[in-house]
Amino acid sequence: MDFSKLKGQIYLDKKFLNCDKAKIHVLNHSLHFASSVFEGIRVYDKKILFLEDHLKRLINSSKIMKLNLNYSLKRLSDLNHLIIKKNRIKDGYIRPLVFRSSHSMSPETENCYTQLAIAAWKWKVLFGNESGIKINLSRYPKLNSKIYPIEAKSSGSYQTSVISKIESQKKNYDDCLMLDLNGNIAETTACNIFWIKDNIVYTSKKHSILDGITRQAILEFCKIKKIKVRIGDYKLKHILKSECVFVTGTAAEIQFVKRIEKNKFKKNSIFNELKSCYQIIKDNPPEKISDIKKLF
Numbered sequence: 001m002d003f004s005k006l007k008g009q010i011y012l013d014k015k016f017l018n019c020d021k022a023k024i025h026v027l028n029h030s031l032h033f034a035s036s037v038f039e040g041i042r043v044y045d046k047k048i049l050f051l052e053d054h055l056k057r058l059i060n061s062s063k064i065m066k067l068n069l070n071y072s073l074k075r076l077s078d079l080n081h082l083i084i085k086k087n088r089i090k091d092g093y094i095r096p097l098v099f100r101s102s103h104s105m106s107p108e109t110e111n112c113y114t115q116l117a118i119a120a121w122k123w124k125v126l127f128g129n130e131s132g133i134k135i136n137l138s139r140y141p142k143l144n145s146k147i148y149p150i151e152a153k154s155s156g157s158y159q160t161s162v163i164s165k166i167e168s169q170k171k172n173y174d175d176c177l178m179l180d181l182n183g184n185i186a187e188t189t190a191c192n193i194f195w196i197k198d199n200i201v202y203t204s205k206k207h208s209i210l211d212g213i214t215r216q217a218i219l220e221f222c223k224i225k226k227i228k229v230r231i232g233d234y235k236l237k238h239i240l241k242s243e244c245v246f247v248t249g250t251a252a253e254i255q256f257v258k259r260i261e262k263n264k265f266k267k268n269s270i271f272n273e274l275k276s277c278y279q280i281i282k283d284n285p286p287e288k289i290s291d292i293k294k295l296f
């Protein structure tokens with residue numbers, strides 16, 4: 001899909017514009033210096049899943065990147081509802097983007113102002129592969145919060161993801177696993193990772209990952225279903241010896257991983273149970289993670 005040919009409307013700088021009019025200059029600061037932040041939000045049957053959590057993360061990402069996002073949570077929420085209404089999105093995806101104007105062509109930002117765009121489109125599930133995806137190992141590590149603003153969902157943090165994804169697909173894999181600087185399991189290019197061993201669900205600590213909203217939902221499901229969870233620093237051999245591996249994200253939802261390099265995995269009953277929990281929230285999307293328990 002060529003997104004520059006998207007039809008409908010995009011919100012940009014306080015106006016809803018026809019998509020072909022929602023343009024920025026090539027000498028835009030964020031394009032050159034990766035100074036933008038964004039969100040990916042799903043719409044199921046006209047309801048927006050975890051809108052509040054996504055918008056709070058957007059506000060926090062903006063603060064971390066020192067972008068002056070002058071919109072309240074309420075206004076952002078209204079605009080997200082408006083964009084799906086104007087584009088008649090029943091099931092789809094919303095992409096709010098906060099970025100800097102074109103008033104500097106160096107890391108200096110004093111004269112730049114902050115811009116907000118919100119687009120929405122109908123979009124299928126990333127991977128959407130019932131039989132499972134194959135992932136390899138990325139040659140790039142994921143950095144941590146001591147050397148990088150990992151808590152921000154910022155365009156800059158996707159540099160190594162983009163390169164790694166290209167390299168994986170060239171080798172006929174769907175995606176790749178990235179380790180942290182100490183060789184512990186971190187995440188994939190755009191998803192968090194979980195694995196199941198002896199009825200315990202494992203996932204990585206937060207220091208070298210984007211703390212996914214879907215990840216938080218999975219941890220909440222485990223609490224509700226009384227499934228044991230361990231969150232920690234685990235080496236590759238731990239995941240390779242597990243029974244079942246899956247990745248999570250707004251775009252991918254819950255995606256089974258059938259292979260990491262040559263190591264094979266199988267779906268098991270805990271995976272199926274978590275997938276059913278996800279279906280429950282898709283059928284009745286809560287505004288925020290803390291509302292999940294009301295559905296069970």
Ligand code: PMP
Pocket residue numbers: 040153187188189190191192209210211212213214215248249250251
């Ligand atoms: N990690 C990375 C690097 C991502 O890009 C994403 C997608 N936003 C995730 C994890 C999953 O986050 P979420 O569940 O909030 O979509």
